[in-house]
Amino acid sequence: MDNSAQIETDLRAEGVRVTRQRLAILHVLRMASDHPRAEDILTRAKVQDPSVSQATVYRTLAMLEKAGTVLKNEFDGAGARYELAGGAHHDHLIDLDTGEVIEFHSQKIERLQAEIAAELGYDIEWHRLELYGRRPKAR
Amino acid sequence: MDNSAQIETDLRAEGVRVTRQRLAILHVLRMASDHPRAEDILTRAKVQDPSVSQATVYRTLAMLEKAGTVLKNEFDGAGARYELAGGAHHDHLIDLDTGEVIEFHSQKIERLQAEIAAELGYDIEWHRLELYGRRPKAR
DNA sequence: CTAGGTGCAAACTCTTTGCAGCTGA
DNA sequence: TCAGCTGCAAAGAGTTTGCACCTAG
Numbered sequence: 001m002d003n004s005a006q007i008e009t010d011l012r013a014e015g016v017r018v019t020r021q022r023l024a025i026l027h028v029l030r031m032a033s034d035h036p037r038a039e040d041i042l043t044r045a046k047v048q049d050p051s052v053s054q055a056t057v058y059r060t061l062a063m064l065e066k067a068g069t070v071l072k073n074e075f076d077g078a079g080a081r082y083e084l085a086g087g088a089h090h091d092h093l094i095d096l097d098t099g100e101v102i103e104f105h106s107q108k109i110e111r112l113q114a115e116i117a118a119e120l121g122y123d124i125e126w127h128r129l130e131l132y133g134r135r136p137k138a139r
Numbered sequence: 140m141d142n143s144a145q146i147e148t149d150l151r152a153e154g155v156r157v158t159r160q161r162l163a164i165l166h167v168l169r170m171a172s173d174h175p176r177a178e179d180i181l182t183r184a185k186v187q188d189p190s191v192s193q194a195t196v197y198r199t200l201a202m203l204e205k206a207g208t209v210l211k212n213e214f215d216g217a218g219a220r221y222e223l224a225g226g227a228h229h230d231h232l233i234d235l236d237t238g239e240v241i242e243f244h245s246q247k248i249e250r251l252q253a254e255i256a257a258e259l260g261y262d263i264e265w266h267r268l269e270l271y272g273r274r275p276k277a278r
Numbered sequence: 279c280t281a282g283g284t285g286c287a288a289a290c291t292c293t294t295t296g297c298a299g300c301t302g303a
Numbered sequence: 304t305c306a307g308c309t310g311c312a313a314a315g316a317g318t319t320t321g322c323a324c325c326t327a328g
Contacts, residue, residue, distance in 0.1 A: 017282060017327055038317080053285045058318060060283095074216050079317060093256060096264055104259060109251050113270055116245055117232060122272035125235055129268045131252055133261035156302055156307060177292080192310045197293060218292060284325070293315080300309070 007069055016063070024049040025060045035073060035081040035092075035101050075101070075130060091129040146208055155202070163188040164199045174212060174220040174231075174240050214240070214269060230268040
């Protein structure tokens, strides 16, 4: 079954207009295998639609984030990095040498987090787990 | 034994000058039970020494961070928040209603993180774990 | 047709930096 | 003494916003 246009359908259902610019930005996010910054998204979106502006990229990303369609990450404090929320929840491992971002998931850690929060009297709404490491040099 | 001036001693040993401004900033960090932002630190430091400037706060925090004396956190993307590194390692639970930051530590989670990284072929250098939650309403 | 979206450029927030004068060791 | 530190103010980086025009539905 083809659900590649599901996001657009959902947006329309919420009364959000599906514009050329938004389609270009969504296309970029769908194609991205990295976690691009706003600037990267702008550059790539302009390929498909040169009229896209920086302001629209930021406004669209904010809109999609609020809608739960995209996730905003702040890995290194040098500007946010975005990804489509589509798949299963995951955390990130950032390679300190290459900057590469690896996604992973651990049900055990998720469970432990919930337990710890419960002990402190809290319900977790969301969380952020980032591991920063290096691939040991082969010798 | 009194080691309240250990940081100053260490800094001097590294050839770093212990100035009035730096003492004021260190004092603020030692007194803080919250995780103040640069702006808060400036305001509080000015009480003890009105000559402290914004530039010096940022320069001193950067210096202390590099020295491993302070930890820089970026909880909400609205400016970094600092704390003295002195104690044991811990992670943070942020109360979404009050903004309060609670520190916690779990040896189990630390261990799991290392295991996961190892499976992916990495050694963890450092990590960031933040839980965002709410205290369930009593009923 | 018209409410919502857009480009442009200016404004904002947080942080960094160049420079000339100051000061701790 | 004098290298390192400081305040000031200007510059940067990333993001947000006001406004007049545009366009999807």
